[in-house]
Amino acid sequence: MERVTSLEDLPLRTNLQGRSPYGAPQLHVPVALNVNENTHAVPEAVARDILAGLAEAIRSVNRYPDREFTALREALARYLGEGLTADNIWAANGSNEVLQQVLQAFGGPGRSLLGFAPTYSMYSILASGTDTTWIAGTRDADYELSPATAVSEIVRTDPDIVFLCSPNNPTGTPLSLETIAAAYDATDGIVVVDEAYAEFAPVGTPSALTLLPGRERLLVSRTMSKAFAFAGARVGYLAADPAVADALRLVRLPYHLSALTQAAANAALAHSAEMLAMVDDIRGQRDRLVVELACLGYAPHRSWSNFVLFGGVTEPRETFEALLGEGILIRDVGIANHLRVTAGTEQETTLFLDAIARLGRSDRPGQTVPAQAE
Known part of the structure; x- marks a missing residue:
């Protein structure tokens, strides 16, 4: 049998040919x-409690973990506040997996995703991986994004999904609630606000979470990687209407959050004040x-x-x-x-x-x- 020696020798999907992985x-x-x-570093006292949680969880890894990661969803809802409950919360192995699941559920062949370039490079990669058409919209001067520009790009491109990075990566640019609300009103599709860096905004800055009531197509994504110093644990999550979590259950892999991931995240969230110090x-x-x-x-x-x-x-x-x-x-x-x-x-x-x-x-x-x- 002839040996396959390179990626080009494989029958790769057409929309993945010639692309480079994130890295x-x-x-x-x-x-x-x-x-x-x-x-x-994670504070020593918190690390000890995380280790204790992992030690307890390891005793039962012969069994599958809680498929609904109920305790983690409850802990994340308490952390976010804003009247959210476990029903509003979804989590996965990093916010990238959360966004991938969103595209698996709401994107796909014949559907499109609009982002505002320059923005997080994984958005276009996730779009390719789910066979969703990526549309790179424009920004204003100094990488800002006004309500008028966001609406203009949405009207021009008519996307099925809109990703708004708040603050934007790689530019750090803040995004106003007015822009988010205007973008939501301009489309009948899904609007995702990626708040991976939300905790670093000035104290008292309102989150897009405050816009969730009455907006069933608005999703707010977060991560524990940044402010929580938890990048290696791979825990991302989102808050949205409970129906969104039902949609993501259709595409998640069985038992996608390991018992160890859940235990570590629960222990860290129990010490949110210390972790955010x-x-x-x-x-x-x-x-x-x-x-x-x-x-x-x-x-x-x-x-x-x-x-x-x-x-x-x-x-x-x-x-x-x-x-x-x-x-x-x-x-x-x-x-x-x-x-x-x-x-x-x-x-x-x-x-x-x-x-x-x-x-x-x-x-x-x-x-x-x-x-x-x-």
Whole structure:
């Protein structure tokens, strides 16, 4: 039998041919600020309780887990508040799987998904994986998205599903409730607000969760990866009308959330205050990045996330490689003259800022460091 030697030798679906999988560099470096992780460790007392929950769960892994992950849905509803109950909640292995299930249920052949580029690169990949047509809509200046622009793009493209990233990734741009409401009113399809970074918004900022009553086609997606420092646990969830959860049950795999995942998430949610204690510090480091990058002559965009996109980078690839040479990994997101950096701990942020300041002095032709940054 002839040996298959490459992807091109396989009878791949037509809409997947020539595509590349999602992937950020996975490199072992002293300072990794490239994938918007929460770089703070899980508090020791919380880690002990999570381990205790896992130890208890492991005793019964010979049996399938609770298919309805009832305790987790109840805990997530309590965490979100806004009058939500377990019936409003769905969860999966990371918010990417939640979004994939949404597309499996409401997308597919002959249906389309509208997003507003530049935005989270997984949206188009998930669309391809579910054979849903991806439509890249436009944004306003500085990557903002006004109600008028959102409605105009929806009317122009007539999508079956709309994804709104709030705040937007990779730009960090906030999204107003007025834009979300206008987008919802402009379509008869599903509207998903991806609030992966919602906890990093200014204190008191209302969530799209407040818009859920009376809007049965509105879904608000969240994750425990970012603010909860739980990226490795892979727990994402959404809040919506109970009928949405019924729809997602049609496409989920049996027992898709393991007993260990459920146990770890339940233990973490029981300590939500401790798990979120580092959010204020991350906001502070994010705001510090905005101020100091501007002082260094770059053009950082306003951000309500745990990262900062900054322009004014003459040679993004060279700057990326130079920082990597100093053990600092950030992200080239493919936007001309821009790079993106995660807000890390105070020490990590200092190491990044010191390194990029040195590059401004010596490695970026035509660039000078303003006196106040010396």
